[in-house]
Amino acid sequence: MLGVGSMGGAILSGLRAPGVQIPKPISVTTKSARSAAEFDGAADVVALASETDPEANRTAVKGAGLVILAVKPWMILDVAREIADALEPGVIVVSVAAGVTCASIEAALPAGVAVVRAMPNTPSLIGRGVTGIAGGSAASEADIDTVKALFETVGSAIVVRESQINDVAAVSGSGPAYLFLYVEEMIAAAKRLGFDEDQARLLAEGTVTGAAELLARSGEDPAQLRRNVTSPKGTTEQAIFVLQDANWGELFDRALAANVRRSEELAAE
């Protein structure tokens, strides 16, 4: 895996969890020697730093049947070009970068290399990720299945058309940030009601994690779970009226559209 920041690190932690069956050790690269050194002593990871070892990325892909590119979108093509002639025959190159198309990654690699885009999210860190997967022109069904199986070791995965990957990023790739923003705002509002920081965090975080777990475990429709809380003529109903006044449908449409627009810009940068 080239790049182990927020997203690469989350995937890597998921892959290192006990019981996950993938070939070890996993070769990874980071930019700084300091972040590579965090893996010192690990039996299951070999980490190299590109700033101190100019061959780090090329060394890491030698012998690899699958390479995950998890650097920033604007670096991905440079990194692809850098490793191009060090890749093994039959390798699958997976990019998690927002925006950047399979075609542009394919153009940076030797002809015929299988490229697959994956759009994961950070709950992969705890085995609860959600990933959308789309194959490029040289990726076979078997390649896509291999990548899907890999991401299923850190959560759930679906195969989509590449034209839908930006939409996956808008919904689930970025989605955890929307929920964390909600929690931040709920904590701030609780504090304005007079709770101290610890109390506000316990109330807001406990509610969100408990409600998410209830949604996951009950298998109920979210609208039904909402109705279960919303007694007719009760208190929740009043808050829901106020929230619905903000027209969340239109707000989400605008937020997701802005997200998709940024993916399109990243593809062109």
Ligand SMILES: NC(=O)C1=CN([C@@H]2O[C@H](COP(=O)(O)OP(=O)(O)OC[C@H]3O[C@@H](n4cnc5c(N)ncnc54)[C@H](O)[C@@H]3O)[C@@H](O)[C@H]2O)C=CC1
């Ligand atoms: N953060 C997220 O929730 C998600 C991110 N992504 C995608 O994941 C990719 C990485 O994003 P983040 O993890 O958020 O960024 P980040 O900045 O946290 O991580 C980037 C990583 O790349 C490494 N790096 C930089 N230059 C390098 C080089 N020349 N060779 C090898 N490694 C190098 C850095 O040391 C760092 O480990 C992006 O393309 C982003 O679009 C996709 C889905 C979700």
Ligand SMILES: O=C(O)[C@@H]1CCC=N1
């Ligand atoms: O913010 C970003 O660009 C990345 C892509 C999806 C989530 N984080």
